[in-house]
Amino acid sequence: MSTAETRVRPVPTADHDANWWRQAAVYQIYPRSFADANGDGIGDLKGIISKVPYLKALGVDAVWLSPFYPSALADGGYDVDDYRNVDPKIGTLADFDDMTSALHAAGINVIVDIVPNHSSNRHAWFLEALAAGPGSAARNRYIFRDGKGDNGELPPADWTAAFGGPAWTQVSDGQWYLNTFTPEQPDWNWDNPEVREDFLKTLRFWADRGVDGFRIDVANLLVKDIPDDVPSNEELRAVDWAAGTHPLHDRDEVHEIYAEWRKVFNEYDPPLFAVAEAWVENAERRAKYASPDGLGQAFSFDLLLADFSAAQFRTIITDNLDQARRTGSTSTWVFSNHDVTRHATRYALEPLNGNKAKQGVAWIKAGGPRDALDLEGGIRRARAATVLMLALPGSAYLYQGEELGLHEVANIPAEHRQDPSFFRGSEWDGLGRDGCRVPLPWEPNGPSFGFGSSGAHLPQPAWFAEYAASVQEEPQDSTLNLYRRALAARHQLQSAESLDWVETGDENVLHFIRPGGWHVITNFGDTPVKLPAGEILLASSDLHDGQLPATTTVWLRA
Structure with a gap:
């Protein structure tokens, strides 16, 4: 175009x-x-x-x-x-x-x-495929195969669907169609x-x-x-x-x-x-x-x-x-x-x-x-x-x-x-x-x-x-x-798509800085850690005495 x-x-x-x-x-x-x-x-x-x-x-x-x-x-x-x-x-x-x-x-x-x-098995094209029969152009929009066994009574393969049960479903004329998820969800043929x-x-x-x-x-x-x-x-x-x-x-x-x-x-x-x-x-x-x-x-x-x-x-x-x-x-x-x-x-x-x-x-x-x-x-x-x-x-x-x-x-x-x-x-x-x-x-x-x-x-x-x-x-x-506070602050602070890690010396604490100088610190541990000085912009739980509590994230501007 x-x-x-x-x-x-x-x-x-x-x-x-x-x-x-x-x-x-x-x-x-x-x-x-x-x-x-x-x-x-x-x-x-x-x-x-x-x-x-x-x-x-x-x-x-x-x-x-x-x-x-x-x-x-x-x-x-x-x-x-x-x-x-x-x-x-x-x-x-x-x-x-x-x-x-x-x-x-x-x-x-x-x-x-x-x-x-x-699609669903109620989609107009699937209903048309069922009515048209094997070898038809309508059936070729989906994935149909003949079955195995003397009379095609067995599925083409022993595949299991994502939600359980077989991944092949038989129709009245004997053919089988692929359903990766449920029998009500026949797979499209994307070669069509x-x-x-x-x-x-x-x-x-x-x-x-x-x-x-x-x-x-x-x-x-x-x-x-x-x-x-x-x-x-x-x-x-x-x-x-x-x-x-x-x-x-x-x-x-x-x-x-x-x-x-x-x-x-x-x-x-x-x-x-x-x-x-x-x-x-x-x-x-x-x-x-x-x-x-x-x-x-x-x-x-x-x-x-x-x-x-x-x-x-x-x-x-x-x-x-x-x-x-x-x-x-x-x-x-x-x-x-x-x-x-x-x-x-x-x-x-x-x-x-x-x-x-x-x-x-x-x-x-x-x-x-x-x-x-x-x-x-x-x-x-x-x-x-x-x-x-x-x-x-x-x-x-x-x-x-x-x-x-x-x-x-x-x-x-x-x-x-x-x-x-x-x-x-x-x-x-x-x-x-x-x-x-x-x-x-x-x-x-x-x-x-x-x-x-x-x-x-x-x-x-x-x-x-x-x-x-x-x-x-x-x-x-x-x-x-x-x-609400986090999303509002995010809109104000987001800029370049990057961050810089700050090493904390504590395996339970992550700290990074976003462009514009705002710091993000998360304490994954079970005990409080000292917070660096700065203006608190947001905290996931209450802060006390300059400490970052356990399981808490803070945003601050140093």
Whole structure:
């Protein structure tokens, strides 16, 4: 597209910076659990509109919306029926436009989730594929194979889906289709030009409605090379996952797709932003997704997987900043999202063999007893870690409710659970991901703690009352007000994308200086340490007598 044909799109402010994403604070909204405007128990777009003043006061630069598309909710909306519409239970396209306009008027960018590895089994093209039969052009949009056995009664391979159960599902005419996640989520065939062109249409559709960027779900899985003689699970395990040639995972050819997407992003003025969710083997593989010729940024989950440890944090921060310099992108920092146990809870449990990601499994399986949590220590560590993270160069990704200090809701009865990983026997964080998706508490009372005028689609615990947003408005030491102060100070202080380490001589204390001369010091230890002289700009907990308490972060200007 020539310069004369560049598409000018709406932006939040007249002085909008095209590079806003490089050091943005991005707030993830799980729409069904954020705010319910019509009282049906499900969060909606009008609910988001009603909370725009809250988001503006919080001080975020962008919101990222998890899927809001029409869906049977076999996987929390990541089973998409129609990529260019809104689920009627959540709203309409007109509501989406109103929401985007309201967020832009508040100076907040809008990022939407794109789910390109699979559609739902209710998508019009999948229904057409089923009706058209083997060998048809419609069926070639997905990954179908004949089965094994005398009559094709066995699946093409013994693969296991991500959420448990088989990764191949048989249809009525005997063929099998690949479902990497659930049977309700058939994988697209990205060798098919129709699929590629339709996703370009989807990207332009949302960009033309004012979207500023995209989060790309499982960006590493799109391209597959499955021979007629499908390899077994054991054969797949023997393949080098970091070579770019694995049949299913992180193939080099996937970047040809994102180069096409980048051309679409650059059709717009200012260009669109994108961030990859790519769980890959090493930093070199992840860097490919952050290329300026591709998506431009990729999630790092390194801090999310780390213990509350000065040594681990320093190594991760140093490595990620180095990766960013080599790609020309910026680092991404995240502790919680819709797929993992909330970090206030992870930090309230003892490390499990150093594997923080699975730390809560035993606790959740035991019913999530509150008395087994170090509640005070967990939130102190979470606050200290977050204040440190918000001082780092790069993008900070926050998950709804973490600004309230919410813990994981573990004790959800089986009859109320929704996550397929629970029903299909996966070990994903113990009993599935519903515990971090419980609707937010806005008020300390009412049928759903202010989420809506009636109940909520996932049960909320009684202890939500003390974490409600309205309860935290006045106390200056509340977690909500800490986030507000930190985000406001971040906006004032952020400048060049660098930092300099200061050696402390204490293995439990990290200290770095950001351009402009502001110091960030975190005490990961159990005893107070002396603070250097300076003006205190922010602290994650109260300071006394010139000391930095245990599990506390401070920003100061020396």
